Amino acid sequence: MSALDPTAQSPILTHGIYPYLAARCSPPDELLTDLFEETRRKLGNLSVMQIGAELGTLLTILTASTGARRAIEVGTFTGYSSICIARGLPDDGHLLCCDVSEEWTSLARHYWKRAGLEDRIELRIGPAAATIAALPTEPVYDIALIDADKTSYQTYYDLLLPRMRTGGLILVDNVLQDGKVLDEQSPNADVRAIQAFNEVVAADERVQAVLLAVSDGLTIARKL
Numbered sequence: 001m002s003a004l005d006p007t008a009q010s011p012i013l014t015h016g017i018y019p020y021l022a023a024r025c026s027p028p029d030e031l032l033t034d035l036f037e038e039t040r041r042k043l044g045n046l047s048v049m050q051i052g053a054e055l056g057t058l059l060t061i062l063t064a065s066t067g068a069r070r071a072i073e074v075g076t077f078t079g080y081s082s083i084c085i086a087r088g089l090p091d092d093g094h095l096l097c098c099d100v101s102e103e104w105t106s107l108a109r110h111y112w113k114r115a116g117l118e119d120r121i122e123l124r125i126g127p128a129a130a131t132i133a134a135l136p137t138e139p140v141y142d143i144a145l146i147d148a149d150k151t152s153y154q155t156y157y158d159l160l161l162p163r164m165r166t167g168g169l170i171l172v173d174n175v176l177q178d179g180k181v182l183d184e185q186s187p188n189a190d191v192r193a194i195q196a197f198n199e200v201v202a203a204d205e206r207v208q209a210v211l212l213a214v215s216d217g218l219t220i221a222r223k224l
């Protein structure tokens with residue numbers, strides 16, 4: 001069987017195995033649980049935009065284990081993923097958060113303070129493409145998370161890649177779109193954008209990429 005066999009199946013992500021494994025990751029602490037619940041209480045259905053707890057744990061592990069010092073996040077919402085990334089940084093590390101919403105990120109600010117992380121997190125409000133484009137094109141970032149409007153993922157990736165150091169990681173959330181990426185006739189603009197984006201990253205010789213079936217799909221692209 002070819003290593004790229006398109007009929008390849010996962011022998012493990014079936015029969016309800018995902019809930020099993022998600023429940024057997026280190027649990028979120030009280031602060032993350034409070035943030036998750038407060039977001040749900042205040043924002044109702046919009047709270048599904050928060051990343052899953054298992055992905056949050058993975059973000060902290062990746063940030064800490066790569067020794068990342070400078071991080072950037074596109075799509076902060078109420079702060080769950082930003083806290084997970086910031087917790088993996090050293091005390092003098094820095095996370096730049098990009099979002100358009102003052103309202104949603106005000107809750108993030110509250111929790112950054114409670115977590116004692118406000119000194120290492122900077123928030124810039126405005127369209128993320130403009131925020132990133134205004135940054136120097138120096139390859140300074142060690143880790144990046146893309147988790148904002150899906151139709152702009154390609155733009156964010158293209159803007160971020162030159163700003164990543166060699167060996168730096170770009171992490172991209174929601175690349176499975178609840179499984180809708182398999183629908184080649186999908187009329188949904190987000191799904192179509194992610195389908196195209198996934199093809200581009202897989203063929204991009206500037207990175208080594210892997211698409212993991214964690215939460216709604218996470219691509220990890222390591223800059224070569």
Ligand SMILES: C[S@@+](CC[C@H](N)C(=O)[O-])C[C@H]1O[C@@H](n2cnc3c(N)ncnc32)[C@H](O)[C@@H]1O
Nearest residue numbers: 049050051075076077080081099100127128148
């Ligand atoms: C899926 S949520 C992010 C969830 C967050 N990572 C978390 O863990 O809670 C997407 C966020 O992207 C933001 N967003 C949407 N369009 C944007 C844009 N053009 N520039 C910057 N942020 C944007 C939204 O305001 C929203 O907070």
